[in-house]
Amino acid sequence: MYDHRKLGRELNLFDTDPLIGAGLPYWLPDGALIRHILEEYIRSVERQAGYRHVYSPVLGxxxxxxxxxxxxxxxxxxxxxxxxxxxxVVLRPSLCPHHAVMYRSRSHSYRELPLRMAELGGMYRSELSGVLGGLTRVRAIHLNDAHIFCTLDQVADEAQAALEMIRRAYEALGITPTRYRLSLPGPGGKYVADAEKWQRSTALLTDVLERFGLAFEAAEGEAAFYGPKIDVQVTDGAGRESTLSTIQVDFHQPEQFDLHYIGADGAKHRPVMVHRSIIGSVERAVAHLIEQHGGAFPAWLAPTQLAILPISDAELPNAAALARRCAELGLRAEIISAERGSLGARIREVRQVPYQAVIGAKEAADHYVSLRLRDGRRLDPQPDGDVLARIRAFVDAHGTALWDNAARHCPERKS
Incomplete structure (x- = not known):
């Protein structure tokens, strides 16, 4: 069982300081790199799905x-x-009011809908110090957020498409959801009082879950104040459950901000606002990934993807040349030279690095490498160019596989 608070510090990913304040972690270089890669991945997925990215102020x-x-x-x-x-002015607790105002700033035709607006933006919650912990409960949150402005007839398809994006992202990240929850309002004055809107939005999300073939549990008292949610739940190593991803249907804010579009009939119509987050907050997503993988991240997400291990100083020029080729291919490599210990000790040092390229005298002479995989497999010596091409292909696939069993052996080496 891994605790991201302990392991994240041991791996030099993040830390905290009383002078900065509780619930306000800072990201060290490797952690910042993971975060950057994760953010770029999700932005790319969103762009492919027709989202347009915006920036909005953290104050309002x-x-x-x-x-x-x-x-x-x-x-x-x-x-x-x-x-x-x-x-x-107030530090914003969520991004949706800003996006509603941004939608309202321009006129819209039904032909533009659905309009998908995405932002990976900061928001701030005044969490009590007793509930703060590591990256899972923080006061400064960076949310992978998006709002889809659409017609009523488009809501189900947009919500279902968001569920498919979540499924694909979890597959790439190696995340297994614990359960799907339909979060509903509970008693008390916490929720917007409009029974008809709650019934419509709940029916829509229930239909989406059933169309997607997902078993789910209803949970009263877990809805947003303006509407019900589909919450994707994950569990940490200690058995604590939390929400990572969410989809919400909102009839309330379009009315509050008087949002409209011009329909085919030339009249004004009210859009529906679908809120969705594919990986939730970056902080909570990285916390879960640290614990899920024990710091051994999928190859595409790992801070160092290839550790280059020359047997002695004589192979350092080959190691340096291989590192330069990695940089040209966009692979993140680090040379672990002999001055850092025996080969066995160095391999143990980089045990969480997906790929480890050992270069001895024979490999250096032939421009080969002996590749070791993080899972313990040792591959036959192969031409270094072939090895880098294969690693690049696995990284580009955005999956959790390191290598395929059908390609474990290389052609005969040159004599």
Whole structure:
């Protein structure tokens, strides 16, 4: 069982400092690299799915959140407003009000819908110190968020497409969901009072889950204040369950912000707002990945993808040449030279690196490498160019496989 708080520090991925504050981790170079790769992966997936990316400020006037409903339903989890001249500004607790305003800033035709707006943006929650921990519960959150503005008839297809994006991302990251939850409102005044909207949005999400063939459990009291959610639940090594990904149907904010589009009939119509997050917050996603893989990340996500191990200093020029070729191919390689210990000790040092290329005198003379895989397999010596091409192919596949068993042996070596 792995604890990301301990392992993440041992791997030099992130840390915290009392001077910065509780719930405000900072990212060290390898952690920042993982985060950057993960963010670029999800942006690429979104672009392929027709999303357009935006940036919006992390501050907003208090009035913005009064209109959205956050101030009346969610202010206990928000930081206090800051006085700025004659107005008050607030660190945003979510991105959706900004995106609603951005949609409203331009006129839209039904021909433009669905309009998919995505942002990997910062938001801030005033979490109590007692619940903060590592990367899973923080006060500064960077959310893979998106809002789809669409017609009522398009909601089910958009939500189902988001579920498929989640499935593909989990496959690439090696994440297994624990369960799917239909999060519904509970008693009390926490939720927007509009029974008809709740019934419509709940029916839509129930239909999506059933069409996708997913078993799910209903959970009262877990909805957003404005609408029900599909929550994808994961479990950490200690058995604690949390939400990683989510899809929400929102009739409330389009009405609050008076959003509309021009229909085929020339009249104004109200869009539906579908909220969705494929990997949730970057912080929680990385925390789960650390624990899921014990720091041995999928090859495409690993900070160092290839460790180059020359047997002695005589092979250092070949190792340096191989490292340069890796850089040209966009592979992340590090030379682990003989001054760092015996070959066995160095291999143990890089045991979490997906690929380990050993270069001895014979390999150097022939421009071959003896490749070891993180899972313990040792492949026959192969031409270094062939090895790098194969590694590049596995990295580009964005999967969890390191190598295929059908290609474990290389052609005969040159004499």
């Amino acid at each position: 006037k208090r009035e913005l959140y009064e209109i959205s409903g956050h101030w009346s339903h969610y202010s206990d989890d928000m930081f206090p407003p800051m006085d700025l001249g004659n107005e008050q």
